Amino acid sequence: MSLAKLPVGQRIKHYRRKNGNRTQVAIAGLCGITERYLQLIEAGKKIPSPDVLARIAAELGVPLSALLAEEPMEETSAPLTAAPEVARALMGYGLSISADPASPAHLRERVEAVWSSWQSSKERFSEAAQVLPDLIADVEHAVRVHRRGTDARVRREVLRIAADLYGLLRSYCRRAGRLDLSLMVADRAIRAAEDADDPVRMAAAQWNLGHVLLSHQEAAAVEEAKDIAVRAIEDLGHVPPTKETAAMAGALELVAVVSDANRRRWWDARDRLERRAVPLAKKVGEGANVQWTAFGPMNVHMHAMSIEMLAGEASEGLRLADKIDTSVLSSRERQFTFGLELARCYDLRREDAAALVHLLDLEDLAPEDLARSPLARRMILDLQKRVRPTFRRQVTDLAGRLQLL
Incomplete structure (x- = not known):
């Protein structure tokens, strides 16, 4: 049947x-x-x-x-919101550019600026869409020119810049609902990092690929994310240990943790987090943000809460949340994720007023992220169906602002 x-x-x-x-x-x-x-x-x-x-x-x-429903329905997905100009630039259809590439220093400054905006701005999607098309064209043009050049130092720096840009594009495309483009730029990041012979960026590129695979619903893709992370951690073991390699190993451990949790292997996730991620977080300390991963003790604490949320242990998740102070995080994206999972814990307990309060806080913190989050959209629609009359207007207004009605 x-x-x-x-x-x-x-x-x-x-x-x-x-x-x-x-x-x-x-x-x-x-x-x-x-x-x-x-x-x-x-x-x-x-x-x-x-x-x-x-x-x-x-x-x-x-x-x-x-x-x-009479027919099975898929869970609410993120709307496709990637700017067409970004997609066109990634496909090589950007504006024509001059024969002389921008200097590595200028490209580095622009990539750092867009990364800063991406991690700190409330309007990060809108701001990124304005600058990414030209930046993609300029960086890829520089890579093509310097691949044929004789200055190995400049060539390596341009490739590093490209790897960093592709890392940002992975996050942008994934959260904009374009997993196809996200997978493509994750692969480009790997190629650029390998050509630059940069172990830290190679690890970061594998971390990016792992996150793309975690976004898929297929169990095989989620399992592959862990396999990729574990292999990348092993590769880092062959290079001299530094704070950067420890941070990247820790970030990759969290990919493996999330993979276990998404496959409902709760105890494996908890064990890996405690045995492998926690010691690395202590070694790295807070505020390092190596390769924009935001890895550190606070990020690890947030993942502990995330495991409990995914396991349906809402009370334990809320207990762990009480120990977390997201103000120390440089990434608004991580702050948003924490707030969303906090709202989900209250949602699981059917504490609708608390869930609504946190969703409204998220609208103030990162409105563009809220509008693009499948979990947030589903929670708001479910709230609208069951919430008490006292809060129905606030939920309906929020749904209207997010164009869910």
Whole structure:
């Protein structure tokens, strides 16, 4: 029988087994119902209330519509918001440029500036879209010219600049809903870093590729992200240890941690975080931001909370969140991710007022990120369906501002 023809109870059973093969007792406990009640629901002998059904859907990691609709629906995805000019520049259709390339120093200054904006600005997508097309064209032109040049030092620096730019483009394209372009620029970053013979940037490029694969829904891609991270960590072990190599190894460990968590291997994720990421974070210290990874003790604490959120352990996630001060982070993106996962913990507990407060805070912190986040969009739409009349206007207004209505 196709999924589209299954009754609600059998759909719940299907997703419970598909998404981690979790037991009835575990799902029931997290949803605040008895195991017996869930057994009766799956057997079609009880019809869950809308609130209970919403809790079950959230714990199974599927939209409510997947349990109710006549046809299965995919979870809300990020809108495609990559600027067409950026995509055209990456495809080689940018404006014509002069034969003389910009100097490495000038290109380095521009790449550093756009990275600074990307990590700190509330309007980072809009600002990046304005400067990236010309920057892509100029950097790639410089790479082509200096590949044929005789100055090895300049050639290597231009390749490093290209690797750094592609790292930013990976994040931009992924969050703008263009995983195809994100994968392409991640591959370009690897090639540039290898040609520059720069071990730290090679590790950063693999870290970027890992994040692209983590964005895919397929379990094989998520598992491959961990394999790539582990191999990159091994490669770093063959170069002299520095604070930079420790930071990149730590960032790669977090890719492996997220891979385990996304595949519902909670204990593996917790163990790897504690045994491998925590010691590296202590060695690196706070505020290093090597290769714009924001790796350090605070980032590791945030990943510990993230594991609990993904595992449905909302209370433990909130306990860990109380120990986190995101003001020490240089990355607004990481601050946004923390706030989003905090809102999700309250959402799992059906503390709608608290979830709404944090979503509104995120709108102030990073409105463009909020509009592009599939998780935020789904939470807001679910809130709109179940929130008490006292808060319905605020939720509806937020949904309207994000063009979800």
